Amino acid sequence: MNDRHASPGRHDDRDEIARLLPVPAEWDLPREQHLRHKDLLMRHIDRDQAASATPESTPASTARPVRRARPLLRPALVASAAALALAVAGTTGAVLSGNGGRHDDAARHAAADTRPAAALLHRISNAAANHGTLTVRDDQFLYTREKVREADITTGKAVVSPLKDYESWMSQKPGPLHRLGVFRADGETLPINAELGDTEGTPAGLSRPTYTWLASLPTDPDKLLAYLYAKTPAAHGRERDQAVFEQIGTLLGGLMPPRTAAALYQAAAKIPGVDRSSRVRDAIGRPGLGIVRDDTRYGVRTEWVFDPKDYAYLGSRSYLTKDTSYGRAGTLLSSTAELAHAVVDKAGVRPAAEDRTGTA
Template sequence: MDDLKILAEMRANAPLPDADRLRRLRRRATRRGRRFAIMPSLLVAGVAAVMIVVVAVSVLQRPPEVRPLPNVGAILLNSETVLERAAKTVEERATAPEPRPDQWQYTKILNVQPADGRTQTLESWLRYDGKQSAGRDPEGNFRAQDNPPDPGDDDLSPQQYREKLLKLPTDPDKLLAHVAGDRHWIDYPKEEGVSKKVEDPDSRAYRILSLYLTQEAVMPPKLEAAIFRALAKIPRVKIEQNVRDATGRAGLGLFRSTIGEEDSRRYLILDPRTYQVMADQSVWLRDEMINGEVAYRKGAVFADVWLAAGIVDKPGEVP
């Protein structure tokens, strides 16, 4: 069964659509002459967020593993209190130095597939200006390649994200209004044969603010604080205590609940001390049936867990 196809079809009900990340993953992975794969990457030390990048990867196949089940009797925290604490913590950080356009963002993540628990360890290098990506193919050959621009795409390079972030308001109410109406995230990506999904303003604001927390550009501390404060103003945004990522680390599970019964829940798992994003993880709360068959069992996990990252001077280097 095609995990990515099924997940893409489920995006309308996912709590964090993330710019139709899974649909774009399938499209880019099969597009000739473009990038090899797509994944979120971990923030640089001192940088508050990461973005989704498209790169070649090295893959380490592991046997299927039993993923952690949702917490029984999960404890919900006061989201306004937690997010205000996060805002106060991050706004005290010093702004990290801006990388040069010709430097490279190194990323290492653990990816978990929901159908069988298959895991892959993925490494990638992306130029800060987004013009090139690099990595090892499944045969272990290291390659670097150009990333031609795509006018219909909604991806931004780390450098372009930085430019966009610097223009955002740091007042939480103004930030919410801006992201809810940002035409970039409404109009793009432009994909032939793919119908546009209509989002309500609160859903769009949550998606975009969550995306900003999982991108690579240097995040201004005051803006990151505003993001957490803006998230606290969005209805049905919740914080769950001691949510474990696919490696077993416990964190704060940020999610937006759906109206009615939930089939799955998508978390951004935050480090409880630094409030940096540790993982983007979906957990199935009950068996998922597709075409009369059980596609995903209760407790199945789809995850990207960020293991390492940093800025290096050339592809192939590790910080």
């Protein structure tokens, strides 16, 4: 039984018990949480570990993966294990549900289409559909340059980093691959290895979205949304709608086929709880139109920022909406600003000219 079907009384009881639990004396994260490839905190730790080992002292086959930063802090990581266990009681069927659950989802998604956010997302979708389709070969790389700020919470308090330049070159081979590309930060170039746990290599998919794989996704918004609800990895204690919203967020900010981009935005419009905001800024302060969703369980707001003129994706921001043990309401968790995207022939080589539309 998942969160959508649980009675309000059970939620209240669990939340009250969780609030009464003492804050854990030290960090003791379950190992499976460390392996979640899209967790912003784990990427930060991986980068620190990779940076401390030189290429000569760390063989490529054994180096820890370095992952491109994404605006996805998992608040579940800083909750106590006991509170999480209580919060997810009765979630055995979180991913699969009966026909009644599907009918309930359809009704909720239909209602979501009437919200102001849906109108904005449909305009964004129409703009994305008018972009040109690229020809991307399997032997090429997708290049991304962005500015990023992110919070490190490993000490128990959120410590926000200064603004940093990140670049990545992602291989477009269908895979599975053990070497996914390269990543450059603070002047140092490091390998991006297969996701943790992928001993046979990481194939193209949600965790490695190649241009060709993105083109293979359903372009009907309802079918695409159903696919995302089925394939998005479940996380203990996290609302399913929020998980899918964040999964879509991981796909934004890169080059993708116009029809896929258009369908993704229309699919996002159907997720309950998605709203719009006119007071958002990316990591370098560019103002824009916002598509937002609040994770009310953990008190985190995630914002997608779009150019008010052409609806291009500018970046994202995530911050606390309530006081927690690791920060007060308003504390920044992550922010990004997309600067350039291109298709290049060689990893580690910048395109001759850069812009965020993908021409080079």
